[in-house]
Amino acid sequence: MTPAQPAAYRPTRHLFLFALALLFATQLGLSLYAWSLSERLLLPELNRKAQTSGSSMARKLERALDYGIPLRRMEGVGEYFDDVLKQNKDLAYLRVSDLAGATVFRSSHAPAAAAQGDTGDYLDTALPLHHQDTAIGWLHVGVDKGHLASRVRELRYDIGIVLLTSLLIAFEVLWFIVTFNVAEPGLQTAEQKSQQRVVLVRVLTFLFMFAEMLSRPFLPVYAAGLAQDIGLPEGLRASLPLSAFLLAVALAMPGAGRWSDHAGRRNSYVAGALLVVLGLSVTGLVPHYLALIAARATTGVGYALMFMSCQGYVFDHTGADQRAKGMALFVGAIMVAEICAPAVGGILADRIGYRMVFIVGAAIALAAALIAMYVLDNHKRHAAAIAEPDLRALSETYTAATPQPQPQPLTAAPALPLRQLAGNRRFLALAILTGIPAKFMYTGFLIFLVPLLLTSLGHSKSEIGRYTMLYGLGCLLLAPVFARLADRYNAYAALVAAGGLLTGLGMLPVFMGASAELVMLAIGALGIGQAMSISAQLVLVVRVTQAQTQGGGSGAVLGLFRLVERLGAAAGPVATGALVVSSSPSQAMLWLGGASVSASLLFALLFALPSMRRNSTKGSAGTATPAAGARP
Amino acid sequence: MSRLRVTLTAPLVLITALALGLTVFLNLGKLDRTITELAQSRLQFTVDNLRENLETGLDLGLSVRALGNAQAALDAEMAQDPAIVSITVFESDGAIAFHSGREPADAASARPLKIERSDVVLASLSDNLGHRAGRIELRYARAGHDALMEELSRRLGLAGLAAIAIATLLSILGVRWWLQGSVGAAAGTRP
Numbered sequence: 170m171t172p173a174q175p176a177a178y179r180p181t182r183h184l185f186l187f188a189l190a191l192l193f194a195t196q197l198g199l200s201l202y203a204w205s206l207s208e209r210l211l212l213p214e215l216n217r218k219a220q221t222s223g224s225s226m227a228r229k230l231e232r233a234l235d236y237g238i239p240l241r242r243m244e245g246v247g248e249y250f251d252d253v254l255k256q257n258k259d260l261a262y263l264r265v266s267d268l269a270g271a272t273v274f275r276s277s278h279a280p281a282a283a284a285q286g287d288t289g290d291y292l293d294t295a296l297p298l299h300h301q302d303t304a305i306g307w308l309h310v311g312v313d314k315g316h317l318a319s320r321v322r323e324l325r326y327d328i329g330i331v332l333l334t335s336l337l338i339a340f341e342v343l344w345f346i347v348t349f350n351v352a353e354p355g356l357q358t359a360e361q362k363s364q365q366r367v368v369l370v371r372v373l374t375f376l377f378m379f380a381e382m383l384s385r386p387f388l389p390v391y392a393a394g395l396a397q398d399i400g401l402p403e404g405l406r407a408s409l410p411l412s413a414f415l416l417a418v419a420l421a422m423p424g425a426g427r428w429s430d431h432a433g434r435r436n437s438y439v440a441g442a443l444l445v446v447l448g449l450s451v452t453g454l455v456p457h458y459l460a461l462i463a464a465r466a467t468t469g470v471g472y473a474l475m476f477m478s479c480q481g482y483v484f485d486h487t488g489a490d491q492r493a494k495g496m497a498l499f500v501g502a503i504m505v506a507e508i509c510a511p512a513v514g515g516i517l518a519d520r521i522g523y524r525m526v527f528i529v530g531a532a533i534a535l536a537a538a539l540i541a542m543y544v545l546d547n548h549k550r551h552a553a554a555i556a557e558p559d560l561r562a563l564s565e566t567y568t569a570a571t572p573q574p575q576p577q578p579l580t581a582a583p584a585l586p587l588r589q590l591a592g593n594r595r596f597l598a599l600a601i602l603t604g605i606p607a608k609f610m611y612t613g614f615l616i617f618l619v620p621l622l623l624t625s626l627g628h629s630k631s632e633i634g635r636y637t638m639l640y641g642l643g644c645l646l647l648a649p650v651f652a653r654l655a656d657r658y659n660a661y662a663a664l665v666a667a668g669g670l671l672t673g674l675g676m677l678p679v680f681m682g683a684s685a686e687l688v689m690l691a692i693g694a695l696g697i698g699q700a701m702s703i704s705a706q707l708v709l710v711v712r713v714t715q716a717q718t719q720g721g722g723s724g725a726v727l728g729l730f731r732l733v734e735r736l737g738a739a740a741g742p743v744a745t746g747a748l749v750v751s752s753s754p755s756q757a758m759l760w761l762g763g764a765s766v767s768a769s770l771l772f773a774l775l776f777a778l779p780s781m782r783r784n785s786t787k788g789s790a791g792t793a794t795p796a797a798g799a800r801p
Numbered sequence: 802m803s804r805l806r807v808t809l810t811a812p813l814v815l816i817t818a819l820a821l822g823l824t825v826f827l828n829l830g831k832l833d834r835t836i837t838e839l840a841q842s843r844l845q846f847t848v849d850n851l852r853e854n855l856e857t858g859l860d861l862g863l864s865v866r867a868l869g870n871a872q873a874a875l876d877a878e879m880a881q882d883p884a885i886v887s888i889t890v891f892e893s894d895g896a897i898a899f900h901s902g903r904e905p906a907d908a909a910s911a912r913p914l915k916i917e918r919s920d921v922v923l924a925s926l927s928d929n930l931g932h933r934a935g936r937i938e939l940r941y942a943r944a945g946h947d948a949l950m951e952e953l954s955r956r957l958g959l960a961g962l963a964a965i966a967i968a969t970l971l972s973i974l975g976v977r978w979w980l981q982g983s984v985g986a987a988a989g990t991r992p
Contacts, residue, residue, distance in 0.1 A: 184809070187975045192817055194826055195964045202960050203828040207835075210953060214836060218843040221882065225846040229853075257842055327827050334819035342812045516823075520830050 181347050188339045192542065196332050196787035200325070204234040211293065215259060215312045219294040222260065223310040226253065227296045230265070230308065232536060234300040241273055242264070250276035261291050262311040267297070270776075273306065290314055291612030327631055328517050330638075331649045334509040341505070345372040349544065366486040367495045368480050369544050371502045373438065376537035377475040379393055379447060380530040381468065383514035386633035389620045389742070391523045395412030395691075396458030404621075404757075406458070408746030410465040411617055412739050417469025418476075422682055423728065425473040426481065428661050429444065433547035434482045441474025451529030475537075482545065507641035517635025529779070590726065595713040595776055602772035603665050604730055605737030606765055607699060610672050613741030614761050615640055622688055622754040643696020661705035661712075668702025669769030674760025683755035809976045810969075817968040826960040831954050832953055836946055841922055844885070847878050848924040848939050855890065855937070860929040865890060865898045875901035886919045886940040892925075902940070918943045 226249075233243055251265040254276055261275035300305045313319075348368040383767045393407035401409075429437035448468030452461055479499065487495035519527045528607070590596055601727040615637060655661050675694020679687050707727065714726045748757035821920075851874055858868040865871075875888045879901045887902025919940040926935040 184976075187979065188813060188816075191813070191968055191971055191975065192820055193971070195817055195821055195968050198829070199821055199824050199960055199964050203825075203957055206953065206956055207832055209830070210949065211836065212841075214949070218839055221843045222846045223851045224881070226849065236860050305909070328824055331820055331827065335816050335823075339813065342816065346808055346812065447897075510834075516827065518863045520826060548944045580951050607891065714838075 170611050174213050181344065184343055184347065184484065185340055188343060189301075189336055192332060192335050192339065196335075198330060200328050208741055212314065215314075215316065216292060218257075219310040219312050221298075222253070222257065223294055223296040223308055225308075226250075226263070226748045227298055227308045230298055231300065232460045234298070235304070239385065240298070240300075240306055242276075244406075246274040250274065254278055259312055259316045260310060261316070262309070264309040264311070264707065266309065267306045267308055268304065270307075277311075287688075289784070326635055330412065330509075330512040330631075330635065332517065334513050336510055337505050339354060341372045341375050341502070344368055344695065346509070346679050351413040352538070361528070361563075364622035367483050367498045370482045371498050372523055373541050373545070374479045374499055374502040375477075375506050375611045376533055376540070378446060379478075379510045379513075380449065380533040381472055382506055382510035383517070383526050383533075384531045384636060385616060386509040386515035386620055387518045387523055387526075390624050392458070392461060393621075395456060395461060404746040404749030405743065406746075407605060407621060407749075408617055408742035410461050411612065413462045413733070414465040414472075415470040415612055415739035415742070417466040418473050419739050421473035421476065422468045422735065423732070425470070426477040429474065429481045433483065434478045434542055435545040435547040436479035437474050438541045438545060439538045441471040441476075441478060441542065443469070444471025444474065444532050445534040446538070447471070447525045449531035449534060453524045456524065471534075501645075504641055504645040508645065510540055511637045512631075512634040515630040515632070516632040554660050587729075589717045590605075590714065593714060593717065596710065596717075596730075598772055598775045599665075599706065599709055599713065600730060600733050602768045602775070603669055603702060604734045605740075606669060606768045607702055608738035609741040609744070610695060610736045610761060610765055611699065611741065612738045613745035614676070614758065615692065617742035617745050618749070618754060618758055619688060619692065620759070621749065622758065623684060623685060625754055626683060626685055626688075628685060632685070636685070636692055639689060639692045639697075640696040642793040643693060644700045647697055647700035648704060651701045655705045655708070660706045664705040665709060666769050666773040666776075668700070668705075669765055669772065670698075670700040671701065672698035673762045673765030673767075673769060676758050676765065679758045679762070683758070688758075691762070806980060809980075813972045813976065814965070814969045817972070820908055820963050821964050821968070823831045825957045828957060829950070833950055836949060837920070840884070840920070840941065840946060844882075844922045844939055844941055845924075847885070848917040848922050848937055849883065851875070851878060851888070851937055851939075852926060855926055856928070859926060861935050862928075865892045865926065868899075870958075871899045872901065875899055882941075883942045884945060886942050887914045888961075889938045891936050891938065895931055898935065905979045918947070942965055 224233070229249075230240075230243070230246070253263060255259055258278075260278075262275070263276070264272055265274040266272050290313065292314055294306045294312075295309045296310070297304045300307055345368065348365045352716065364738035368618045388411060391406035392410045396406045399406065418643055425437070425441070432440070445468050448464045448466075448471060452468070455464070478709055483495045483499045484492070514530075517529060520583075521529075585648050602704070619637060620630075620633050623636065628636075651664060653665050675691040678690065699727065708729070708731050710727060717726060745761065748760050752760070808906065854874050855865070855868055855871055858870065859865070871890060875890065878888060879885055887900065889897055889902070890899040892898050919942050922939045922941070924937045925933055928934050933977070
């Protein structure tokens, strides 16, 4: 924070710190109380379990004794005890002793001392073993006194997510309120003013993204369960609603941008929000497969409208020199939602059911519409500005840290040189081998396959939501780092190739057998891979199409690239669904990994290696390669 | 200034209350599942014990209905655990072969009548050739579980309310401190 920044910003940080301390302290206190309460109140239940299980096992041993087998010569008792302990994690140990207390058989999860009778942390239930009405020994069943509390402590991840999410939401809301109520009168410069307008729209961006992404951890599973009588295999049933949403977004986005320019930001945002409310409400209220597909498509159109309105608002209220910063704030809200929403959606789905989560999403979108009506001005772009579609294409990336091209004053929309682009092999290589695969992996793997795969492995929706957070965290934390590295070392092509390669390599270990750890590895690799490649991709698009965009600006080409990418995104779930149908979820993951590795290697062969050679030749000839900041 | 204080305090309290409410909700949900799993795994021992007992007869070639010791075994298990509402042994065609419990069996529908709120633990019966011969259905009362959950909900709810009250007080003081101190100082720096 520099002295030039508005005075009201400095104390805002104190307010956030206060909110952080308050939320952390209250949730920690309540959680500790809940854990101690569970330990105290549930111990008698655990004791009953020890009694019942002990009686059952004692009867089995007594039956063997009645057949005339002496206690010490019984075969397989240890294995039987091992099996019981394996199936009952709440039992800590099982021990048979003679009347003198010497151990005859023992199996234990607990330390040896505990199973020998030193029962400080364990509740020991001793049941007599009788043979012909005479006690001949004891069966000791031990339960860990802390077991129930430890079960409840499994919630720590969920509670951590509640804490993180509430903090992020508090951060967004307080920033919004402070900006709206405190900072406005004290504005000093145009830069500060524009940044604060962006903050106003940031919370709206966060809200609509949050509403839409809540259903991420379970949507494919929900869709597959809805239409068992429709005659489609499960994999395709699960994927079609996702593809309907993504296709609607892809097709609606260009028109939504234009309509938002004409109708005004507030009107278009509210219209989009109402479409999302309608789509999510129908999804939640009408459990019918075809209604789900229609509702997802409607939600997609609403999403596109809201997205373009927020983005347009940022563009309207930022000058060329503040645009990158404005986009960073805008994209930041998307990433925060990407981190929080699936995790919260998973927790809610486990507790209140899938359909109620859609209703919660609809309520949030409605709240967003109401806030937009209050805070957004209905700014409309004038004709000359409407003809400037270029930078919008750039903003749909997670590339906040990459300096973006300067806006170019245009008087007419540039015609798209499709024929020349079709002959531009490097552009085609970028689009087909990196642009489409990147989005395909994001939707096909992260949005579609991860929920299916982890559900088939027995994981809860909360866990699925938690795992998918890794992607958002990877992108949020690493995208700026890689963007700076790309700029510094002019390593755009290398990063694009490496990003795709890493994404694919992260998926390949699933050949050893699907497990949550391997899925997490792949999600992490996807997050890092996309952080490496997405920002660099767009820089490369601008560079390799210089000949086609001379005089007209790169906007139309970038828009085309984005459209192609989005179509790849729409194809992701349905194509991956077909792979699931023809093989299995883990096999489909392997195929995706193989495809990503192949595409990246091919891209490296066709594009990256010749580029690197050229760069090194230029370097050795003493010609500096233009840095990103100097690119067209 | 007081309007701003409310505007800042209210969402802070609301978000804290929502987070605490969600924490209570999560804890109660987890405890509910843990207690249910505990009861299920406890009574699974009872059902497995019965299954092994009855399958000894099935292995000798007897039909389910011909198992002479079955009714006594059911009654013995019933007597051991007051939480058990009923134990019913069904034949492979779904007809009731034996029944013991506080609830009578409805012969017409071949189902035990459900009077108490209860949960079920099941085990299937097979003969030594692996053929399915019937099943055992144990119903156990949820009254104890419900009472325990009620007590936990009450205590956690009260703790949550206390935490919200403390958070409200701290929010009022914190926002007041922030508005008086920091913004006042910031305002002094404005031109």
